[in-house]
Amino acid sequence: MANLTIIEAINLAMNSEMARDPSVVILGEDIGKNGGVFRATLGLQEKYGTDRVVDTPLAETLVAAMAIGMSTQGLKPVAEIQFSGFLYPCVDQVVNHATRLRNRTRGRITCPMVIRAPNWGGIHAPEHHSEPLETTFAQMPGLRVVCPSNPARAYGLLLAAIRDPDPVIFLEPTRCYRLFKSPVEDNGEALPLDTAFVEREGTDITLISWGAMMHETRLAADALAEQNISAEVVDVATLKPLDLDTILASVAKTGRCVIISEAPRAGSWASEIAANIAEHGLLSLFAPIMRVAGYDTIMPLARQERVYIPDVERILKEVRKVFEIAPKS
Amino acid sequence: MDKPNAAATRVAQFEIFHTQFLDPSGRVKGELPAFAKDREQLRSMYRWMVVTRAFDKKAVALQRTGQLGTYAACLGQEAIGVALGLAMKREDLFIPAYREYACQFIRGVKMRDILLYWGGDERGMLFEGSGSPHDFPLSVPIATHIPHSIGVAYAMKLKKEKRVVVASCGDGATSKGDFYEAVSCAKVWDLPIVFLVNNNRWAISMPSARQTGAQTFAQKAFAGGMPGEQVDGNDVIASRFVLERAIERARSGGGPTLVEALTYRLHDHTTADDARRYRSEDEVKAAWDNCPIKRMKAWLTAQKHWSDTDEQKAVEEGTANAEAAAQEFVKFPAEAPEAIFDYLYAKLPKAYEWQRDEVQAAGPKGGHH
Numbered sequence: 001m002a003n004l005t006i007i008e009a010i011n012l013a014m015n016s017e018m019a020r021d022p023s024v025v026i027l028g029e030d031i032g033k034n035g036g037v038f039r040a041t042l043g044l045q046e047k048y049g050t051d052r053v054v055d056t057p058l059a060e061t062l063v064a065a066m067a068i069g070m071s072t073q074g075l076k077p078v079a080e081i082q083f084s085g086f087l088y089p090c091v092d093q094v095v096n097h098a099t100r101l102r103n104r105t106r107g108r109i110t111c112p113m114v115i116r117a118p119n120w121g122g123i124h125a126p127e128h129h130s131e132p133l134e135t136t137f138a139q140m141p142g143l144r145v146v147c148p149s150n151p152a153r154a155y156g157l158l159l160a161a162i163r164d165p166d167p168v169i170f171l172e173p174t175r176c177y178r179l180f181k182s183p184v185e186d187n188g189e190a191l192p193l194d195t196a197f198v199e200r201e202g203t204d205i206t207l208i209s210w211g212a213m214m215h216e217t218r219l220a221a222d223a224l225a226e227q228n229i230s231a232e233v234v235d236v237a238t239l240k241p242l243d244l245d246t247i248l249a250s251v252a253k254t255g256r257c258v259i260i261s262e263a264p265r266a267g268s269w270a271s272e273i274a275a276n277i278a279e280h281g282l283l284s285l286f287a288p289i290m291r292v293a294g295y296d297t298i299m300p301l302a303r304q305e306r307v308y309i310p311d312v313e314r315i316l317k318e319v320r321k322v323f324e325i326a327p328k329s
Numbered sequence: 330m331d332k333p334n335a336a337a338t339r340v341a342q343f344e345i346f347h348t349q350f351l352d353p354s355g356r357v358k359g360e361l362p363a364f365a366k367d368r369e370q371l372r373s374m375y376r377w378m379v380v381t382r383a384f385d386k387k388a389v390a391l392q393r394t395g396q397l398g399t400y401a402a403c404l405g406q407e408a409i410g411v412a413l414g415l416a417m418k419r420e421d422l423f424i425p426a427y428r429e430y431a432c433q434f435i436r437g438v439k440m441r442d443i444l445l446y447w448g449g450d451e452r453g454m455l456f457e458g459s460g461s462p463h464d465f466p467l468s469v470p471i472a473t474h475i476p477h478s479i480g481v482a483y484a485m486k487l488k489k490e491k492r493v494v495v496a497s498c499g500d501g502a503t504s505k506g507d508f509y510e511a512v513s514c515a516k517v518w519d520l521p522i523v524f525l526v527n528n529n530r531w532a533i534s535m536p537s538a539r540q541t542g543a544q545t546f547a548q549k550a551f552a553g554g555m556p557g558e559q560v561d562g563n564d565v566i567a568s569r570f571v572l573e574r575a576i577e578r579a580r581s582g583g584g585p586t587l588v589e590a591l592t593y594r595l596h597d598h599t600t601a602d603d604a605r606r607y608r609s610e611d612e613v614k615a616a617w618d619n620c621p622i623k624r625m626k627a628w629l630t631a632q633k634h635w636s637d638t639d640e641q642k643a644v645e646e647g648t649a650n651a652e653a654a655a656q657e658f659v660k661f662p663a664e665a666p667e668a669i670f671d672y673l674y675a676k677l678p679k680a681y682e683w684q685r686d687e688v689q690a691a692g693p694k695g696g697h698h
Contacts, residue, residue, distance in 0.1 A: 057513065061507055065477050065507065104451055106454065108456065242680055
């Protein structure tokens with residue numbers, strides 16, 4: 001079993017699925033010879049040719065629309081958008097067509113397609129390169145929104161996304177692309193696209209997050225362990241559809257919950273999760289559900305991005321509030 | 330522009346041709362294409378226009394009597410739809426905007442289904458029993474469907490299929506980026522696409538001169554490196570000729586073409602619009618003189634290809650078809666309420682099952698458009 005970074009696991013998933021399924025095609029800007037700006041598609045054009053690894057013109061609406069067109073004809077397109085801020089031109093195509101063609105034609109025409117993009121900040125990139133877009137897509141009916149947080153999940157979830165019969169938005173944690181390595185088995189096995197992962201069991205508090213913020217969440221859990229607080233860590237992984245059962249089961253066990261999101265606080269997916277816990281799990285809570293989220297500001301440029309992105313200290317601060325209200329007995 | 334300086338050399342030059350065989354008074358000019366020498370072909374083309382107009386009239390009547398939702402009429406634009414329907418092969422793929430009913434009927438879409446969709450029922454886009462079940466549904470947003478043609482045609486080319494994609498839109502749609510992104514790249518891969526710009530002169534209240542300062546819409550092809558030409562879209566013979574040529578060029582590997590068909594929207598934009606607010610009666614009256622049905626009838630009659638009896642029969646047949654479609658539509662049983670969940674995903678995720686159960690338990694809510 002190889003030790004891989006997230007970006008290598010993503011590359012491996014595409015490589016392995018392209019070898020397995022000739023209907024898989026990859027498209028996007030600079031993905032061919034250049035291997036993508038983050039090298040997610042490195043070597044794929046060389047191996048699978050220019051017909052299946054398609055360098056597109058510099059037009060994001062077109063990339064999404066082309067993927068839609070391909071997906072209706074028996075191909076399984078995996079489109080790459082270079083940076084999350086450039087997903088906005090795709091929104092019209094995704095919400096008006098990709099998610100609707102099945103419904104509009106009562107199942108006659110469908111769109112099995114994936115749009116991949118790096119998401120969230122932390123890499124000191126120019127403006128528009130660090131946006132948190134998950135909430136925008138998670139609100140769209142008919143879509144799946146997937147945010148992997150480690151190499152094995154990136155591999156298994158991307159395989160699942162490519163094989164899924166419906167459109168999937170796959171948002172990758174840019175700043176974690178090469179942050180750490182962990183074992184990935186290239187076994188062609190997909191992970192479920194409707195399941196949250198309890199990646200660390202605990203008894204005192206549930207920390208819920210997804211994507212890049214999982215990194216800070218894991219560090220926060222480590223810090224809490226040193227304080228003799230046992231944190232259960234839930235990686236939501238698939239934001240839409242949301243696996244509420246796993247979340248509620250964890251909260252029922254710990255009685256305390258902090259949700260960590262990089263996207264702006266108001267109306268974020270943290271809010272959606274909190275509302276669901278309040279509706280269905282209130283009586284198992286010892287303290288209010290707390291949210292740690294990006295501020296309701298525009299994602300700052302590089303110098304201030306760490307002001308915006310929640311860090312371990314901000315997570316611990318909310319955790320402390322929870323234990324002040326409901327001390328560990 | 331004029332040559333800007335002595336050192337400048339000409340690197341490219343473009344020309345736009347306009348084709349018309351049948352003028353508004355029903356006189357023919359030039360050598361007619363082969364299909365126009367076949368009496369039965371001509372009669373069939375004319376009949377399809379009459380049948381489409383009868384449908385259109387019925388659809389508007391249904392809306393006016395509260396039996397149909399907002400409807401976009403195709404009055405005056407029948408020739409383009411008929412020409413396209415006959416120029417395309419069954420295996421080709423049509424990505425329409427809306428208003429292209431004539432083409433859809435020829436390709437086997439039921440009149441009932443067009444009424445169902447405008448009547449607020451997605452099942453209309455199921456195209457049950459159509460000879461071209463791979464065709465795309467109507468697309469309400471302007472121009473966003475056009476770049477789908479790139480992906481569809483790319484897939485066909487990858488699979489080495491000899492099929493052609495036709496993506497149609499109106500003059501207003503050419504103002505949108507989606508249109509340009511498609512036109513700009515189709516030639517990059519020499520894709521088998523025909524872009525049809527149905528220039529009916531009005532985008533709701535905006536005349537085509539307010540969409541672009543360009544002299545024609547056809548010339549927008551040149552920016553994408555493909556041939557562009559103009560045709561009299563009210564001349565069904567010219568329209569079919571030009572479209573057939575473009576389609577066959579695409580089929581034989583010659584790449585994309587953009588065709589601008591000049592016509593006129595004789596009706597309001599939709600039944601929710603009142604065109605009297607923004608255009609003169611004189612203009613509309615003059616446009617009626619250009620009517621595609623009128624000129625074809627005049628010529629066919631002069632050629633002794635068409636008689637009053639034929640006319641009466643065609644109108645009766647068209648009216649009866651439309652009436653039958655209307656009856657079928659009105660009597661079509663409502664879908665189960667929980668069907669709103671059934672085509673969201675291939676399989677409804679567990680997270681939404683409770684919502685579907687709630688809707689199913691609550692039962693029908695009634696209410697129409």
